[in-house]
Amino acid sequence: MPRSWTRLHAYLGHPPGPVTYEMVAEAVQRKLGESDDLDWKEALPPASPVPGQWNEFAKDVAAMANTRGGLLVYGVSDTIDMVGIDLSKVNDKQLGHWLRVHLQPTVSGVNYLKLLATDGSGKDVLVVDVPASEMAPHFLYGWQQKDKDKTTFNAPFRHRDDTDYMAEHQIALAYRDRFARQDAAEAALEQHVQHTTDLLFGESEGERAWLVVAARPTRPIPRMVPALTRSEAQEVIFRGSKRAEDLLASALPMPRLLGPRLFPEFLDNNPRKGLRRWVDTNMLVPARATRRRGVLVELHHDGTVVTAVDLSHNALPRSHPAVALPVSCPVLISAVFETIALVHEYRLTLRADTPIELRATLQTQSGHGHRLTPVVLDHGHPEVAEWGRQPRTVQPTHSDLAPFADDHALVASATELAEGLLHQFGLDILPA
Structure with a gap:
């Protein structure tokens, strides 16, 4: 592009x-x-x-x-x-x-x-x-x-x-710049994840497992390029939701088992201005406090996208024996696919022809030491995956998108991110 x-x-x-x-x-x-x-x-x-x-x-x-x-x-x-x-x-x-x-x-x-x-x-x-x-x-x-x-x-x-x-010294400097760019890109992704994590833990009550995904273009959009208008940001979120629906339908035999799409279900598509970004969330506004699943979407003016979804909210029915830190695997899969679709639509809107680096991680409040307990659907009902591992921590996973990704490449990237997390529970992208 x-x-x-x-x-x-x-x-x-x-x-x-x-x-x-x-x-x-x-x-x-x-x-x-x-x-x-x-x-x-x-x-x-x-x-x-x-x-x-x-x-x-x-x-x-x-x-x-x-x-x-x-x-x-x-x-x-x-x-x-x-x-x-x-x-x-x-x-x-x-x-x-x-x-x-x-x-x-x-x-x-x-x-x-x-x-x-x-x-x-x-x-x-x-x-x-x-x-x-x-x-x-x-x-x-x-x-x-x-x-x-x-x-x-x-x-x-x-x-x-x-x-x-x-000259030789210019070549040496060019190589140093290349390696510095790579290090800076990794540091920027980590900074986005950490900032979002601090924000979430400051707003949520009780122990929660949050999926945080950060996607950053390898060549960020320059500051001189005008930012999207609010209506344009709304259109990006809408198109991302529609594309996610198509991607899930092509990737999973029965995508409806994952439930409704997260961003249109839990957000009003009402982004507000933030620090060089558009922010859409059902948290952070006390006057509109909700007991629904926490969701956060950020569209940064430089092309970065950050999303966060509460994976523990209503992961199990109240009648189920208490589980300290449940992780809804169907919600995780849906959230990853929706994020990939949103990232792609945002890049198209910005007309950015750069590769995108992605980082997905499960964030929990440090010091509690609770085990992350995977929850899957059993005949349409959420149940603890008794055969799954219950680690206390999960390593972040990474993927990337080429400049001209088609739907097949989008599905492959989403699958890589989701499976990277699920495999650490001993699960596949299609839990039983």
Whole structure:
């Protein structure tokens, strides 16, 4: 999915959205100069480069990915005049193959936007949208005749309106930045989980087992991108619930055994403003105190999604012998699938083409030491899974979503998260 906020948007004053031919034409007419995230190209890359030869297209993509992402626009001359290109000669598969062959590691998430002229000029353009890469630095290798047929292996990057090559200290810094980003992403997920846990324990009474799921894009949405409106946030939650219903129907033979969907059942889809986020919950407002199952949904402006669901509330009928810390496995499964669907719909709305990292954990108040007791459905009635393990703690589980996840990938991610927790009770995703 192409990025929705680029140099063209910022220069022209456009809101986030797809890059259009009209935007390119206006930028050309206003003589927008090249920069580290915009490169005008007059002609398409040669159709048949010599195998092993230095590949200029791969170099340009790597340079953008190694810097902060950007646009390569084919069909605009060095003098910033619209000249157009023949879109019939654009071969997406071949361009992608060049990136896989000539770059190490390859750059993923590159989009090819074929924009037909809308002004009657016939001067079509190709926009190659390159995201900033979390796997930078990317190296380009091949041989160059101008270097007397020497094989070279360099990491290109954009410097203002030019492409240069990293020196050794810059490469070392790029690797440190990569590892730091990975560590920071893990720390950010943990911070979201911990903040939510502290909030839940401060609001709930008695011992509870809470499912907390945090999902964070590997490239968070920049602060300059306008946040969703309240109505847009409501629409995201609504669409997430509908998609979750479809995902559960395709993943489980009898999804109705899980009961009603949690978010539409226990929330009014009435999100309120929070700290750079929208918050929808049936807790936290004393005037609207409820004895229903506690549910929390947060849609952060940077693309992060956090959900929390009380798994102990009415997990067993009151006539059942007392269990200190029951965990409803059907509610856990439903909550995980609903969260995955919500994460996906939120990413689509933000037009974010980045992978999503997910972390799911069961949180209990420390110091009590009660055993987590799994509760399953037996002929439609909740019962303690006598054959299941009853651990005092459960390790967090992780999964991820690719930038272009389909329903199959969403089900696989939800299943991985849910099973990661259920397997620690000795249970499968389909409890008896």
